[in-house]
Amino acid sequence: DQQVKQNSPSLSVQEGRISILNCDYTNSMFDYFLWYKKYPAEGPTFLISISSIKDKNEDGRFTVFLNKSAKHLSLHIVPSQPGDSAVYFCAAIPTTSGTYKYIFGTGTRLKVLA
Amino acid sequence: DSGVTQTPKHLITATGQRVTLRCSPRSGDLSVYWYQQSLDQGLQFLIQYYNGEERAKGNILERFSAQQFPDLHSELNLSSLELGDSALYFCASSVGFNSEQYFGPGTRLTVT
Numbered sequence: 001d002q003q004v005k006q007n008s009p010s011l012s013v014q015e016g017r018i019s020i021l022n023c024d025y026t027n028s029m030f031d032y033f034l035w036y037k038k039y040p041a042e043g044p045t046f047l048i049s050i051s052s053i054k055d056k057n058e059d060g061r062f063t064v065f066l067n068k069s070a071k072h073l074s075l076h077i078v079p080s081q082p083g084d085s086a087v088y089f090c091a092a093i094p095t096t097s098g099t100y101k102y103i104f105g106t107g108t109r110l111k112v113l114a
Numbered sequence: 115d116s117g118v119t120q121t122p123k124h125l126i127t128a129t130g131q132r133v134t135l136r137c138s139p140r141s142g143d144l145s146v147y148w149y150q151q152s153l154d155q156g157l158q159f160l161i162q163y164y165n166g167e168e169r170a171k172g173n174i175l176e177r178f179s180a181q182q183f184p185d186l187h188s189e190l191n192l193s194s195l196e197l198g199d200s201a202l203y204f205c206a207s208s209v210g211f212n213s214e215q216y217f218g219p220g221t222r223l224t225v226t
Contacts, residue, residue: 004156034214043116043204043217044157089156101170102147102215104156 003027004092006105014113019077021108023090026071030092030103035064035075038087038107047088048075080112117141118218120205126224132193135221139186139207145169146188147215148180151202163188164210195225 005024013019023033031052036044050057050064050073057064063076077084087109091102117140127133139146148160159172163182174180177195182188192199202222206215 006156036217041219043118043206043219045116046214046216049214091157101159101162101172102149102157103159104149106156 002106003030004090004103004105006088006090006108008108009106010109010111012111012113013080015082016079019075019080019084019110019112021075021077021088021090021110023073023075023105024071025073025092025103027092027094027103028071029094029096032093032095033064033066033073034091034093034102035062036089036091036104037084038089044089077110080110082112082114085110085112116216116218118205118207118216120203120218120221122221123219124222124224126226127195128226129195129197131195131225132191133195133223135190135192135203135205135223137188137190137205137207137218139188139205140216143207143209143216144186145208145210145213145215146182146186147206147208148174148188148190149204149206149217151204151220152198153201157204160190192223197225199223200225 034049035047038044087107119138144165149157160174162170180190202220204220206217208215
């Protein structure tokens with residue numbers, strides 16, 4: 001049972017345009033969400049997070065939006081750069097469980113075309 | 115560089131064998147987490163240790179075990195290996211048991 005889903009395995013975007021990566025979750029106990037970026041042969045690196053008490057969090061070119069009623073979050077990258085080409089994972093946590101047990105999606109491979 | 119180190123980087127072994135993967139957390143981090151990433155899958159949480167004690171368990175097989183030592187490094191032991199155990203194994207660390215995690219570069223295990 002996949003509690004966190006990234007339904008688009010891949011996405012191609014032109015340099016300078018917006019990249020939108022989507023993530024859906026099923027467990028209403030999830031109250032903290034993160035996005036990680038992963039380059040080949042490296043471990044995932046933390047990108048941005050959002051708590052369920054917010055609906056938006058911004059950090060430079062990266063913005064995460066959370067729609068709790070739809071159990072949906074998205075990561076917007078504006079403008080997209082070739083260096084953003086990587087696999088992006090969303091992760092969700094039920095922090096009330098007392099542990100940061102991340103539940104990851106299967107990832108979306110973003111390719112930014114120069 | 116996240117500050118989390120994992121050894122070895124690559125490991126090739128045969129079915130039925132036993133291997134040990136090692137992880138050194140970032141300086142000051144007390145929590146260590148282990149994840150498995152199989153082909154085209156997300157990262158599956160295996161187990162978490164906090165300051166030497168098991169804190170949370172995920173989808174970890176009985177053939178797998180882990181421990182965290184007094185110096186806070188951790189080892190993941192995989193035994194009676196099967197072809198399906200071939201995967202990337204990541205270790206992550208965090209300061210506490212409820213703070214953001216930093217991942218190591220992973221160990222690629224190939225079982226032939």
